[in-house]
Amino acid sequence: MITVVILGAGNVAQHLYTAFRNQKSTEVVQCYNRKGILIHKDQKKASITDSLNNLKKADLYILAISDDAIEEVSKKLPFENRLVVHTSGSVPITTINDKNARGVFYPLQTFSATKKVDFSDIPFCIEADNEKDNQILRNIASQLSERIYDINSDQRNVLHVAAVFVNNFTNYMFSVGDEICKENKIPFEILHPLIQETAKKITEMEPQNAQTGPAMRKDYQTIERHLKILKNNSQIELYKTLTKAIQSKYGKEL
Amino acid sequence: MITVVILGAGNVAQHLYTAFRNQKSTEVVQCYNRKGILIHKDQKKASITDSLNNLKKADLYILAISDDAIEEVSKKLPFENRLVVHTSGSVPITTINDKNARGVFYPLQTFSATKKVDFSDIPFCIEADNEKDNQILRNIASQLSERIYDINSDQRNVLHVAAVFVNNFTNYMFSVGDEICKENKIPFEILHPLIQETAKKITEMEPQNAQTGPAMRKDYQTIERHLKILKNNSQIELYKTLTKAIQSKYGKEL
Numbered sequence: 001m002i003t004v005v006i007l008g009a010g011n012v013a014q015h016l017y018t019a020f021r022n023q024k025s026t027e028v029v030q031c032y033n034r035k036g037i038l039i040h041k042d043q044k045k046a047s048i049t050d051s052l053n054n055l056k057k058a059d060l061y062i063l064a065i066s067d068d069a070i071e072e073v074s075k076k077l078p079f080e081n082r083l084v085v086h087t088s089g090s091v092p093i094t095t096i097n098d099k100n101a102r103g104v105f106y107p108l109q110t111f112s113a114t115k116k117v118d119f120s121d122i123p124f125c126i127e128a129d130n131e132k133d134n135q136i137l138r139n140i141a142s143q144l145s146e147r148i149y150d151i152n153s154d155q156r157n158v159l160h161v162a163a164v165f166v167n168n169f170t171n172y173m174f175s176v177g178d179e180i181c182k183e184n185k186i187p188f189e190i191l192h193p194l195i196q197e198t199a200k201k202i203t204e205m206e207p208q209n210a211q212t213g214p215a216m217r218k219d220y221q222t223i224e225r226h227l228k229i230l231k232n233n234s235q236i237e238l239y240k241t242l243t244k245a246i247q248s249k250y251g252k253e254l
Numbered sequence: 255m256i257t258v259v260i261l262g263a264g265n266v267a268q269h270l271y272t273a274f275r276n277q278k279s280t281e282v283v284q285c286y287n288r289k290g291i292l293i294h295k296d297q298k299k300a301s302i303t304d305s306l307n308n309l310k311k312a313d314l315y316i317l318a319i320s321d322d323a324i325e326e327v328s329k330k331l332p333f334e335n336r337l338v339v340h341t342s343g344s345v346p347i348t349t350i351n352d353k354n355a356r357g358v359f360y361p362l363q364t365f366s367a368t369k370k371v372d373f374s375d376i377p378f379c380i381e382a383d384n385e386k387d388n389q390i391l392r393n394i395a396s397q398l399s400e401r402i403y404d405i406n407s408d409q410r411n412v413l414h415v416a417a418v419f420v421n422n423f424t425n426y427m428f429s430v431g432d433e434i435c436k437e438n439k440i441p442f443e444i445l446h447p448l449i450q451e452t453a454k455k456i457t458e459m460e461p462q463n464a465q466t467g468p469a470m471r472k473d474y475q476t477i478e479r480h481l482k483i484l485k486n487n488s489q490i491e492l493y494k495t496l497t498k499a500i501q502s503k504y505g506k507e508l
Binding site: 090108109110121122123125147149151154155157158159160161162163164165166167168169170171172173174175176177178180181183184185186187188189190191192193194195196197198199200201202203206207208210211212213214215216222225226229230234237238239241242245246248249 | 344362363364375376377379401403405408409411412413414415416417418419420421422423424425426427428429430431432434435437438439440441442443444445446447448449450451452453454455456457460461462464465466467468469470476479480483484488491492493495496499500502503
């Protein structure tokens with residue numbers, strides 16, 4: 001049995017607490033947050049504290065708090081040489097005060113308070129100062145998910161940039177598609193199945209091999225026709241920039 | 255019972271033939287292709303012809319042939335005043351010779367020869383010269399799918415541009431994400447669940463409302479940090495162009 005203390009009251013803290021409740025090898029012995037509030041409806045009042053000085057002894061302390069608070073809270077912890085991890089995608093492991101053994105326990109997914117989370121498909125990116133602690137984090141993560149990756153702080157930074165492309169920028173492509181449809185009284189939902197298929201395809205083949213379209217085929221007639229259809233300057237600039245990028249990438253390989 | 259003749263031997267012809275075999279209200283009475291080949295393993299030789307002059311009488315003729323051949327083949331049909339449709343996303347209805355009643359029967363999805371197709375989730379875009387023919391196309395499509403849309407030729411053109419954004423350009427975003435991961439020895443599959451979630455989200459809310467990320471938040475510190483992490487010029491240009499587009503779109507609305 002591994003004992004855990006969760007610090008924080010946000011989405012990640014709540015979802016982790018709920019997930020740990022449902023399995024037996026890890027026990028959350030205490031939760032801390034500044035207001036001393038319950039983070040789960042079935043939680044007992046006695047297992048909550050609003051004071052860092054009252055923290056119980058545990059094998060692992062999870063700082064599921066805002067990025068900015070990690071340095072300060074880790075410094076205020078009234079003990080040394082225990083394992084303390086944060087759950088952030090963009091804060092280096094070294095931000096945690098080094099009087100304790102440090103680690104990162106980062107579930108790579110967006111969480112919302114209302115939506116129930118199934119951790120089993122969520123990748124955990126773990127990092128630790130030493131092999132023994134890495135193994136502890138791996139054991140705990142493996143109770144929640146089958147997708148566990150050793151990712152160091154530099155790689156985690158890079159992963160964040162890659163996530164901007166596949167999540168934020170991709171969503172913006174959907175938004176432009178929606179805009180074009182609306183301008184022409186076409187229901188955007190016509191494109192939903194194509195979007196699902198596009199996302200599904202890259203789990204079966206590399207995105208490089210799934211690339212299709214007029215830019216890839218160097219079909220200049222269609223590209224010209226499309227540019228005439230587009231009226232909005234921002235849409236035209238995006239179309240041109242992306243077409244150029246695709247052509248220069250695949251031009252080299254042809 | 256509606257009788258149909260399918261012209262063509264490509265992916266769309268094959269998948270439509272297979273789909274019509276499995277239901278009872280439509281009967282494919284004949285198939286035509288230049289070589290007179292079977293397009294389904296259980297097809298009878300007698301139901302195939304390689305000559306337009308031997309075409310049987312039917313309620314509907316589906317030209318599931320290449321875009322370039324639609325004008326010529328429709329001209330060569332040895333009959334008048336019957337319903338003739340094509341299945342193309344980018345050819346206007348008027349390309350079909352007007353000696354017959356014209357229509358479009360366009361399944362909006364990418365088909366491959368090897369992968370089995372479930373039409374039930376595929377949107378059909380239909381168009382016809384008159385209401386009676388529109389109703390016939392709607393009846394036939396409704397036997398295959400629940401998603402049927404009246405889309406005229408101009409809208410179909412626009413839909414094709416929107417599809418370039420949500421399919422081709424989106425796949426390119428995945429491909430850049432993959433590139434960034436590979437350059438830093440991170441397995442791209444870490445990002446698969448996030449990609450699936452991104453695609454799923456827009457079936458639940460408008461993409462405009464699902465937009466997140468540093469560009470949207472105007473988080474200039476993170477944007478600067480990301481631009482320093484990126485080494486590849488094409489990646490940097492894309493990051494800047496998309497960030498600018500997102501900011502100018504949401505800047506106005508804030």
